[in-house]
Amino acid sequence: MPVHRLARVALLATVFVCAACGLVYELSLVTLGSYLIGDTAAQASITLSVMVCAMGIGALAAKPLRRWAAAAFVAVELALAVIGGLSVALLYASYAWLNVYTGTLIVAAAVIGMLVGAEIPLLMELLQQIRKQSASGAVADLFAADYVGALLGGLAFPFLLLPVFGQIRGSLVVGVVNAVAGLALAFFFFRAQMTRVARRVLIAATVLVAAGLSGTYVYADRFEATAQQALFAHPIVWQTRTPYQQIVLTESFSPFGTTDTRLYLNGGLQFSSIDEYRYHEALVHPVLAGPRRSVLVLGGGDGLALREILRYPDVAEVTLVELDPAMIELARTDERLTALNRGAFDDPRVRVVTADAFTWLRGAPGLFDAIIVDLPDPDQTSVAKLYSQEFYAMTANVLAPGARMVVQSGSPFFAPRSFWTIEATLRAAGLRTTPYHVDVPSFGDWGYILAALAPEPPAAALRAPGPLRSLDDRTLAAATVFPPDRRAVDPEVSTLMRPVILDLQRQEWR
Numbered sequence: 001m002p003v004h005r006l007a008r009v010a011l012l013a014t015v016f017v018c019a020a021c022g023l024v025y026e027l028s029l030v031t032l033g034s035y036l037i038g039d040t041a042a043q044a045s046i047t048l049s050v051m052v053c054a055m056g057i058g059a060l061a062a063k064p065l066r067r068w069a070a071a072a073f074v075a076v077e078l079a080l081a082v083i084g085g086l087s088v089a090l091l092y093a094s095y096a097w098l099n100v101y102t103g104t105l106i107v108a109a110a111v112i113g114m115l116v117g118a119e120i121p122l123l124m125e126l127l128q129q130i131r132k133q134s135a136s137g138a139v140a141d142l143f144a145a146d147y148v149g150a151l152l153g154g155l156a157f158p159f160l161l162l163p164v165f166g167q168i169r170g171s172l173v174v175g176v177v178n179a180v181a182g183l184a185l186a187f188f189f190f191r192a193q194m195t196r197v198a199r200r201v202l203i204a205a206t207v208l209v210a211a212g213l214s215g216t217y218v219y220a221d222r223f224e225a226t227a228q229q230a231l232f233a234h235p236i237v238w239q240t241r242t243p244y245q246q247i248v249l250t251e252s253f254s255p256f257g258t259t260d261t262r263l264y265l266n267g268g269l270q271f272s273s274i275d276e277y278r279y280h281e282a283l284v285h286p287v288l289a290g291p292r293r294s295v296l297v298l299g300g301g302d303g304l305a306l307r308e309i310l311r312y313p314d315v316a317e318v319t320l321v322e323l324d325p326a327m328i329e330l331a332r333t334d335e336r337l338t339a340l341n342r343g344a345f346d347d348p349r350v351r352v353v354t355a356d357a358f359t360w361l362r363g364a365p366g367l368f369d370a371i372i373v374d375l376p377d378p379d380q381t382s383v384a385k386l387y388s389q390e391f392y393a394m395t396a397n398v399l400a401p402g403a404r405m406v407v408q409s410g411s412p413f414f415a416p417r418s419f420w421t422i423e424a425t426l427r428a429a430g431l432r433t434t435p436y437h438v439d440v441p442s443f444g445d446w447g448y449i450l451a452a453l454a455p456e457p458p459a460a461a462l463r464a465p466g467p468l469r470s471l472d473d474r475t476l477a478a479a480t481v482f483p484p485d486r487r488a489v490d491p492e493v494s495t496l497m498r499p500v501i502l503d504l505q506r507q508e509w510r
Contacts, residue, residue: 005128007189012145014185015123018077019149020156021178022116025084026051027157028171029109032088034380035246035266036095037102041381042506046102047109054113062118069125070190071198076122077182078202078209080115085175085213087112089223096227120146126190166241168224172217202343222483231267234260238334242326249336261336262442263302265327265376272442273340278302278470279408279446282438283374284308285468286450286476287406288315289461291369295319296398298386299358300374301327303341310347311465318350319368325354333449349410358385360395368398371405377505378418384499387422392429396453404452405431412437412486413445415508421501423449432457436479438470 026047033043065072087108094104120142127138161170183206191199216223234250240249248264261273271279284305288295293316295309301322309318322328331337332345343356344350353360357375373395378387385391395405407426412419412435420434426433431451440446452458460480464471494501 008127010185010189011123011127011130012141014181015119015142016121016149016152017177017181019146020153021080021084021113021152021174021181022119023150024157024161024174025080025087025112025116025171026109027154027165027475029090029091029105029112031157031162032167033105034092036092041502043105046105049253050106050109051113051116054110054306055117058114058117059120061114062121063321065118066121066125066396068193068198069122069129070186070193071202073119073122073184074186074202074206076115076118078179078205080112080305081175081179081182081209081213083108083115084112084178085172086216088171089216089220092168092224092227107186116502126185129193162442163243166220166224168220169217172213172220175213177212177214179206187240203368232264234262235323237336238330240326244324244326247324247327247330249330249334251336261340263337268376268379268381269442270302270376271304273336275441276340277493278438279440279443280304280308281437281470282440282446283408283448284372285464285471286448286460287370287372287404288312289399289463290404290452290458291402292367293317293471294368294370294400296368296371297321298371298373298375298395300325300372301331301342302337303331305372305374306344306347306350307341310342310344310349313465315349318347319353320350321353321355321357321360323354323356328352328354358391358394361391361398364398366398367400367403369400369403371395371399371403373405373407375408377410377509378494378499378501379505379509381499381502384494384502385390385496387425387494387501388499389428389493389495392426392431392451396429396431399453402454404450404453404458407449407451409435409449410445410505411443411445411483412447415505417491418501418504418508419447420488421494421504423488425494426451428493434460434480435482436459436460436476437482438475438479 029047030044037043086346091101091104091108095101124142127142130318150229165173179292183202208322228239232248232250234252236248237251238249239247245266250262252260259273263270285308292312295315295318297318297320299322300306300320301324306318306320337438345352375386376383378384399405407422409422410418423433423435426449430453432454434450434457435447436450437445437447450458450460460476
């Protein structure tokens with residue numbers, strides 16, 4: 001193969017690799033934002049719009065550098081390797097220790113975007129130096145390699161980098177690839193265009209960048225553990241990142257011998273062992289005051305709602321639908337959780353289905369006497385669909401005659417508009433509702449919606465299998481009363497196409 005043709009192939013291959021790296025940086029920022037902040041749509045919009053705008057600025061800024069295209073390209077790749085490779089770690093540190101995220105995200109996205117944009121004019125200049133061709137032909141070749149490389153990055157991020165290396169280490173690996181690709185192209189095919197001093201400086205800089213990123217890779221776990229602990233008040237005793245969420249268990253001990261075990265999903269508290277019984281008694285027992293032979297639980301992967309359900313001997317079967325198999329495995333095997341849920345998953349009446357609740361409901365195999373919807377708060381785009389009119393309509397379709405359902409609905413004190421939006425959305429799906437609320441010290445005032453297809457709203461009655469710690473007939477009757485400043489005021493309905501619940505969560509839980 002002639003030298004000029006080999007150089008051309010190498011340059012287009014470099015474009016391919018650099019495009020893959022650039023898209024990985026973008027996806028890393030979007031994914032981190034969805035984990036930490038929760039609003040995937042907003043995080044994606046901010047990241048992509050800022051980066052695309054910055055790419056245009058970077059392309060213009062690189063025009064004067066075309067005289068030293070080879071050296072400038074290596075310098076740009078080194079800067080991109082450092083900033084892109086460390087971007088996830090820096091953003092995580094900013095969020096954990098400074099409680100600042102969106103501003104840091106905008107700066108990171110802008111700088112990365114400018115550097116990615118600066119690649120194009122420099123690569124175009126190098127391409128024309130190999131062999132002159134029409135502008136349209138050169139643009140077609142360059143952009144073809146760029147777009148196909150983006151496909152590689154887009155597929156490698158969720159299916160290779162994220163599961164194998166994790167977010168922080170995955171970005172560091174891509175940074176090293178970025179640096180090596182830029183240096184290899186310039187030194188093998190454009191060496192003559194650089195002075196001896198420039199070559200030495202760039203080689204030394206590449207070695208430093210690779211060493212720095214590699215050293216950060218080695219200490220990534222220690223850094224992540226330290227930053228992660230800064231987000232939680234109590235010591236972390238177990239944590240993992242699954243394809244669906246981050247799961248964290250913390251544990252603390254008081255001088256009086258009380259143990260407080262807490263579960264967090266994506267940073268949000270799911271329960272405290274000190275008072276979780278108040279939440280789960282209020283969630284389960286009112287809905288089971290009606291028919292209860294066959295019970296469906298959507299969410300509730302910790303098994304604590306199951307514990308309460310299984311107290312009824314006339315419950316014949318319980319189907320629990322949980323998205324994350326890692327959550328089920330933890331609740332089955334961790335001694336802290338099994339002590340709390342009393343080994344609920346080992347009960348022969350329990351059938352576990354690992355599936356997305358929305359998708360599963362579309363093909364649900366039968367009808368249920370009681371449905372308990374115990375899902376995380378709708379502060380992420382992926383969860384907001386589970387608080388939509390369409391979701392509640394599908395849930396109503398699997399209610400047996402006379403059956404009832406209950407939905408955990410957040411705090412009517414801290415997030416009243418969200419609470420009443422959930423109630424309005426249930427009514428829009430054709431259900432009659434009875435809202436009620438109880439005090440859970442870890443959460444504050446917490447609310448639920450009891451719903452049924454009956455002509456009249458379901459009564460929040462209580463017929464428990466024995467004395468409960470936090471509820472009796474009188475307290476439950478009082479739970480249906482809301483103070484004037486926390487009653488519904490023109491609530492909206494949340495749908496798949498207009499998930500107003502997501503915006504309300506962002507506004508009320510700041």
